[in-house]
Amino acid sequence: xxxxxxxxxxxxxxxxxxxxxxxxxxxxxxxxxxxxxxxxxxxxxxxxxxxxxxxxxxxxxxxxxxxxxxxxxxxxxxxxxxxxxxxxxxxxxxxxxxxxxxxxxxxxxxxxxxxxxxxxxxxxxxxxxxxxxxxxxxxxxxxxxxxxxxxxxxxxxxxxxxxxxxxxxxx
Numbered sequence: 001x002x003x004x005x006x007x008x009x010x011x012x013x014x015x016x017x018x019x020x021x022x023x024x025x026x027x028x029x030x031x032x033x034x035x036x037x038x039x040x041x042x043x044x045x046x047x048x049x050x051x052x053x054x055x056x057x058x059x060x061x062x063x064x065x066x067x068x069x070x071x072x073x074x075x076x077x078x079x080x081x082x083x084x085x086x087x088x089x090x091x092x093x094x095x096x097x098x099x100x101x102x103x104x105x106x107x108x109x110x111x112x113x114x115x116x117x118x119x120x121x122x123x124x125x126x127x128x129x130x131x132x133x134x135x136x137x138x139x140x141x142x143x144x145x146x147x148x149x150x151x152x153x154x155x156x157x158x159x160x161x162x163x164x165x166x167x168x169x170x171x
Contacts, residue, residue: 014163032061040065040129043078043088044140049109050076050090054132059140060090062130069103069125071096076132077107083118090132091120 032041045058053076054060062078064070071077073093081087091107094115098104099122106121108114115121142151 018159018163035063040078040088042143043090044143045090046144049111050092051111053092053110054090054135055137057138057141057144059136059143060132061134061136063133065128065130067131068105068128071105071128071131077105077123078129078132079105079107079123079127080129081119082122082124082127085127088129089119 041062043060043062045054045056045060048056060078071093073096076090076092078088078090081089091109093105094108095106096103097106102124104121105123105128106115107123108120141147
């Protein structure tokens with residue numbers, strides 16, 4: 001069980017490599033959070049309301065989480081639904097107004113003829129999550145159930161198989 005070149009058993013080395021891999025993934029996620037100035041840097045589009053700009057299963061990268069006051073008409077933003085804040089919405093800014101000296105954004109879906117009160121407006125700074133920075137088409141399907149579970153199981157199985165095969169070749 002002990003390797004001649006090392007005093008650590010192979011299984012412990014494999015566990016250390018696995019933990020380092022997880023730490024690298026967590027560090028990359030934290031990097032994106034910091035670099036994009038947003039605690040929610042990724043989001044999957046679930047509907048076709050923003051077609052043709054965004055389609056269902058597109059993965060979007062969200063940034064500028066603290067830039068509410070510098071948004072412009074025509075930009076696509078991500079925000080919590082104003083009425084109830086029970087949903088995250090991705091729509092285009094159609095108008096920017098002021099209410100009691102505070103900036104208020106009005107949005108609508110590209111496929112919708114009008115803005116819906118309580119859904120598309122009024123968006124204040126506390127509803128604002130960020131702007132859409134990048135779109136990766138169709139990749140979001142990997143992150144929604146059940147595909148995310150299948151992908152995770154496949155990755156873990158592949159890693160276990162590689163560790164097993166590598167361990168057998170060395171002995």
